[in-house]
């Protein structure tokens with residue numbers, strides 16, 4: 232029995248909770264677009280913003296976003312980082328990775344992804360090539376499943 236004011240005894244464990252998330256009509260259409268190598272956004276009739284991933288309503292105006300737009304597959308790096316350590320969900324065989332946020336041409340807001348297409352184990356090379364403002368284009372997976380990973384990586388274009 233624990234004494235009063237004594238820290239309760241704990242054990243360290245990891246819980247894994249697999250689940251299925253219902254996508255709804257907007258995200259279903261968005262993800263099916265990825266399967267077809269299309270990046271789809273929705274446009275707000277009130278403020279004119281185009282958001283990717285597609286949204287059912289504008290989070291600024293609260294208006295329905297019913298106009299679908301196929302957007303550019305090129306954009307500009309907003310920010311990036313270099314991950315060379317493991318953490319939950321990222322195992323040693325997955326690193327290093329270069330996560331990035333990209334502003335797709337004509338789209339408002341950022342889109343997440345990872346940089347690839349060259350030896351990203353060479354940090355000096357990464358640091359030389361990957362810059363805020365650098366241009367990138369989507370490189371699609373050979374086999375697509377209607378998933379964010381259908382874009383295998385973003386390639387730096389000069």
Ligand SMILES: [Zn+2]
Pocket residue numbers: 275276277278279280289290291292293294
């Ligand atoms: Zn709006």
